[in-house]
Structures are given as structure tokens and as C-alpha cells.
Amino acid sequence: MDQRVAVLRLSHRPSRDKRVSTHLLLAARAFGASKAFYTGEQDDSIEESIRKVVTDWGGDFTLEYAEGWRSVFEKWEGKIVHLTMYGVPFQEAAQEIRDDPSPKLVVVGGAKVPGEVYGAAHWNISVTGQPHSEVSALALFLHELYEGKELDLEFPGAHIKTIPQARGKKLEIHPERV
Amino acid sequence: MDQRVAVLRLSHRPSRDKRVSTHLLLAARAFGASKAFYTGEQDDSIEESIRKVVTDWGGDFTLEYAEGWRSVFEKWEGKIVHLTMYGVPFQEAAQEIRDDPSPKLVVVGGAKVPGEVYGAAHWNISVTGQPHSEVSALALFLHELYEGKELDLEFPGAHIKTIPQARGKKLEIHPERV
Numbered sequence: 001m002d003q004r005v006a007v008l009r010l011s012h013r014p015s016r017d018k019r020v021s022t023h024l025l026l027a028a029r030a031f032g033a034s035k036a037f038y039t040g041e042q043d044d045s046i047e048e049s050i051r052k053v054v055t056d057w058g059g060d061f062t063l064e065y066a067e068g069w070r071s072v073f074e075k076w077e078g079k080i081v082h083l084t085m086y087g088v089p090f091q092e093a094a095q096e097i098r099d100d101p102s103p104k105l106v107v108v109g110g111a112k113v114p115g116e117v118y119g120a121a122h123w124n125i126s127v128t129g130q131p132h133s134e135v136s137a138l139a140l141f142l143h144e145l146y147e148g149k150e151l152d153l154e155f156p157g158a159h160i161k162t163i164p165q166a167r168g169k170k171l172e173i174h175p176e177r178v
Numbered sequence: 179m180d181q182r183v184a185v186l187r188l189s190h191r192p193s194r195d196k197r198v199s200t201h202l203l204l205a206a207r208a209f210g211a212s213k214a215f216y217t218g219e220q221d222d223s224i225e226e227s228i229r230k231v232v233t234d235w236g237g238d239f240t241l242e243y244a245e246g247w248r249s250v251f252e253k254w255e256g257k258i259v260h261l262t263m264y265g266v267p268f269q270e271a272a273q274e275i276r277d278d279p280s281p282k283l284v285v286v287g288g289a290k291v292p293g294e295v296y297g298a299a300h301w302n303i304s305v306t307g308q309p310h311s312e313v314s315a316l317a318l319f320l321h322e323l324y325e326g327k328e329l330d331l332e333f334p335g336a337h338i339k340t341i342p343q344a345r346g347k348k349l350e351i352h353p354e355r356v
Contacts, residue, residue: 026309030308126340128209129342130204130333132204132208136317138314143318153306162304162307165302167297
């Protein structure tokens with residue numbers, strides 16, 4: 001992809017967020033992010049789920065736990081995009097973000113997002129001003145950033161691949177790799 | 179919107195799916211569906227959450243419980259689109275679906291989707307062949323179906339509205355309506 005993207009998921013709580021965080025991380029991978037960080041509570045089971053998807057479905061997406069958002073922001077060599085329903089519509093800001101060649105850290109809130117995150121981000125971006133989901137917001141944002149090119153992504157080394165069908169299910173399985 | 183869309187969420191399990199189903203239903207509303215059905219276990223609390231969002235944020239999105247998918251399919255006066263990672267890429271089928279003027283029922287799987295659903299749907303559509311989330315799949319599909327026009331949707335009667343900001347949060351609140 002033209003731009004390297006990592007996603008930062010804030011304040012993961014294993015008991016409450018496991019499924020939504022898993023969906024979010026899988027959407028990050030499927031729509032072209034190369035990496036994700038998460039803060040909150042460390043969660044071996046979510047790390048294991050994501051690793052298993054990468055092994056089975058290919059590519060080299062990685063997930064890393066971080067103690068807090070500040071250290072991720074400080075170490076990030078690129079710009080920071082914070083997705084929030086209070087921000088500027090993504091369709092208005094996308095061209096400017098695309099024109100900036102630096103890697104992007106896309107920050108996705110959890111429970112309560114500290115006010116400093118709004119100040120430290122280079123862009124605060126909304127995907128509609130309506131309540132919906134960080135999963136749909138992230139997917140739409142990446143789809144717009146990559147202008148649909150992420151839909152042609154290949155995931156090298158996959159053991160499993162879907163073969164599009166008008167009816168039913170077809171998988172291509174490489175047993176030698178499983 | 180040009181086409182009326184209702185979403186059908188299959189096999190909701192309150193204990194496990196509450197948050198993902200809520201995100202899915204909110205994404206349905208935010209991206210232009212006018213209605214949703216769900217099957218599985220009836221869940222007063224999810225119905226109440228969605229009703230509250232509609233009261234606060236406007237529009238007339240409704241949610242209805244149905245005993246099973248068959249009765250919803252049978253009563254549906256229009257075509258049926260089933261979102262599944264095994265289907266035909268949405269970017270290839272979107273124009274055909276758009277050209278069909280009938281209302282669309284967009285079916286989104288839960289745990290195990292019965293084989294008959296694949297047969298009964300007019301289209302089986304994938305949003306990438308990768309595992310991610312029904313929330314991101316639905317949002318991308320509606321965004322493509324409506325060609326981005328859903329981003330300009332107005333939600334009449336809202337008590338609360340976000341005012342886009344480059345930094346921070348701004349809400350417009352109509353206390354007389356709250």
C-alpha cells in the first residue's frame with residue numbers, strides 16, 4: 001500500500017471488549033494496516049487469536065501490547081490520525097492525509113479517550129458524526145485512505161483462501177502449510 | 179436514500195454478542211438502513227439501547243425481533259443480499275444491486291449461517307475474502323451501495339448533534355427535545 005498504517009486501540013478491557021477489539025484488529029489487517037498496538041489490559045487470548053488468523057490467512061500483520069498511549073505516540077515516526085465522532089469528516093480530510101507521505105498511526109478510542117489525545121493527534125477525524133462503531137469507522141477510513149486499493153491486497157503465505165462463489169462456500173487449502 | 183434497506187442480524191446471543199450486535203445495528207442506522215430485524219434470543223436491553231440512540235440522535239430507524247430468518251425472508255417484498263466472506267466481491271456486484279430498484283434485505287450472519295440462506299439470497303456478497311467483522315462488512319457494503327451519499331444523511335428530530343471540530347468535542351443539544 002502507498003502509506004504504512006499502524007492502528008492503536010486504546011483501553012482494551014478483556015472482559016468487556018474481547019470481541020469488538022478482535023473485530024477491530026481483524027478489520028485493521030484486512031483493510032491494509034501492517035501493525036497494531038493496544039493499551040489497557042494485556043490479553044494473551046486476543047494476541048493468540050490474531051496470531052492464528054495471520055498464520056492461517058497470510059500476511060505479516062503484528063499486534064503489540066503497549067503500557068500507555070503516550071509512549072506509542074512518542075516513538076511513532078510519522079503522523080497521528082485520531083478517529084472520533086467529534087472530528088472533521090473523513091471525506092474532507094482524506095486528500096490531505098493521503099498527500100502526506102509519512103506513516104500514519106490511526107488511533108481508535110476505547111471507553112474514555114483522554115483529552116490530550118485530541119491535542120496530540122495531527123488530525124481528529126470523524127466517520128459520520130453519528131454513534132456507530134470503531135470497527136466500521138476504521139474500515140471506512142482505511143477504504144477512503146487507500147481509495148479502494150486495499151480490496152486487492154494479497155496476503156502472502158496463506159494456508160487458507162476463499163474462492164468467491166455466487167452460492168455456497170469454497171476454500172482453497174494448502175495442507176502442506178497448515 | 180435511493181434504495182430502502184433493512185438489515186437482518188442472524189442468531190443474536192445476548193450474553194456473547196451484545197456489543198457486536200449493538201455496533202452492527204448502529205452502523206446499519208448510521209449508514210442509511212431504515213430498519214433492522216434480528217433473530218436468535220430476544221434481548222430487551224439491545225432494543226432499549228437502539229431506541230435510546232434513535233431518540234437522542236434522530237431519524238426513525240426501528241429494530242424488530244423475529245423468531246426465525248425464514249419468516250423475514252418470506253415477508254420481504256424485495257431482494258435479499260447475504261454478506262458472507264465466501265461470496266462475490268461487493269465491488270463487482272454493487273452496480274447490479276444498485277440498478278435493481280427493489281428494497282434490499284441485507285442479511286448478516288451470526289454464529290453458524292444455515293446453508294439455505296446462501297440458496298435463498300439473491301446475492302451472496304463478500305467484503306474482501308478475509309476474516310474481519312460483520313460491522314465493517316456492512317458499513318463498506320452500504321457505503322458502496324449508496325456511493326457515499328449516506329455520509330450526508332440527516333437524522334430529523336435529533337436532540338443531540340456533533341459539530342465537527344479539528345480539536346476537542348462540540349455537541350449541539352436541544353434541551354427542549356430531551
